[in-house]
Amino acid sequence: MTVIESAGLRARKKLRTRDAIADAAISLFLARGFDHVSVSDIAAAAEVSKPTLFRYFPTKEDLVLHRFADHKGEAARVVDSRGPDVPPMTALHRHFRAGLDRFEPVTGLNDHPEVIAFHRLVFATASLTGRLTQYQLDDEAALAAALGSGIAGRLQAAQVVAVQRVLARTNWQKIADGRTAHDVQPEAIADADHAFAQLSHGSI
Amino acid sequence: MTVIESAGLRARKKLRTRDAIADAAISLFLARGFDHVSVSDIAAAAEVSKPTLFRYFPTKEDLVLHRFADHKGEAARVVDSRGPDVPPMTALHRHFRAGLDRFEPVTGLNDHPEVIAFHRLVFATASLTGRLTQYQLDDEAALAAALGSGIAGRLQAAQVVAVQRVLARTNWQKIADGRTAHDVQPEAIADADHAFAQLSHGSI
DNA sequence: GTTACCGGGTAAATAAAGCAACTCGGTAAC
DNA sequence: GTTACCGAGTTGCTTTATTTACCCGGTAAC
DSSP: OSSSOOOOOHHHHHHHHHHHHHHHHHHHHHHHHHGGGOOHHHHOOOOOOOHHHHHHHTTTTTTHHHHHHTTTHHHHHHTTEEEEEOOHHHHHHHHHHHHHHHGGGGGGGGOHHHHHHHHHHHHOOOOHHHHHHHHHHHHHHHHHHHHOHHHHHHHHHHHHHHHHHHHHHHHHHHHHHTHHHHHHHHHHHHHHHHHHHHHHHHHH | OSSSOOOOOHHHHHHHHHHHHHHHHHHHHHOGGGGOOHOOOOOOOOTOHHHHHHHSSSSHHHHHHHHHHHHTTHHHHHHTTTTTOOOOOHHHHHHHHHHHHHHHHTTTTOOHHHHHHHHHHHHHHHHHHHHHHHHHHHHHHHHHHOOOOHHHHHHHHHHHHHHHHHHHHHHHHHHHTTTOOOHHHHHOOOOOOOOHHHHHOOOO
16 A cells, blocks of 8 residues: 555556656757657657647646646645644645755755756746746636635735745746755745745735 | 568557566566466566456467467478479478577577576476477478378478477487587587488488 | 365456547748 | 648547456365
């Protein structure tokens, strides 16, 4: 009963196919750039047909962004599953803080070469940042629903997502400038504390 | 245009599945013995379902003997495709001789550890030798047809197959006793010359 | 001597993958 | 400005594989 369920051949092979496609895609994108790799190249490298590739990933962009997609709706889930007597902002703050503690790539606080290259790839490609923004809007909508259906919830959600985006981007920039994640971590935590405190106390 | 045709994803994956099954089977058989491995074990090791396994190999025995099956009808083909003015026995003799020159496993003249272990596995397992005999009978029938439809052809075919079997078995025995293929080769060639000469000149 | 299990082998339904040919927007050639 | 090509994504159709449940013969339990 491990974390990775070995539930049946079919399921296992589907996972493996998905991984093979994603790995081939990322590797080719990093090597040649997003726009200089065709989906046919990826399909060939992953040894699947083109229709199969599109059965797993709806668009070329999703071949890159599925890693972010794994976090889809996470903020909303954090709010929904917070303990009693825990304000939403506190839960979101703790969750982001936990991400920083674990150097999770989504926080921007990660200096593994692959992760850096991956982020550079995303930020350097217009269609990718575009679609990533779309993801964030979806996330924001889900968070708004979790925070309560009203203009207040929608405003708060927008601010939270904006804060997360700026924090992550700031961390990434420092690391892209050559600093280590370990070195940047204290500032990242301070920035997060500052930003979330601002959100909680409305000190704008 | 290599020997291994890369003709399409489907064909390539079929080959790979077949190889995975056969490799898993041989490896398990050598490790635990033919009768102490279930086809379900093999399917699990090869990561395919049991029906899939049986679509590739009609019986458990064929998981081992498909290597011999590759030579199915070879004698008949040799006779059919011999040049003009070449007597059938001469063609068969040359062909067997060529096999010895190349240390082909079918000739028994091969001292690779895997090949030795493989042969031991076959000869030590009743159901395998049984089915192998069946293969040889099929081979004999095909050869008989190639030699001409009559009692004479059938007799000759039987004798050829018998000779090949004895020669191969003799070679294998010497190698099983610890000698090298290179060392045995001259005797093997002499034996083959003797046996085929006997067949040609009818000196029984 | 039934009953229960095990291993080889099969059948029918369904899921997933491959193949080939297509649409559609863009863009380079001429 | 038409023609031709390229790359993203789609559509039917066929092939291959998994699932599940079964048959059958043997054999161990009781």
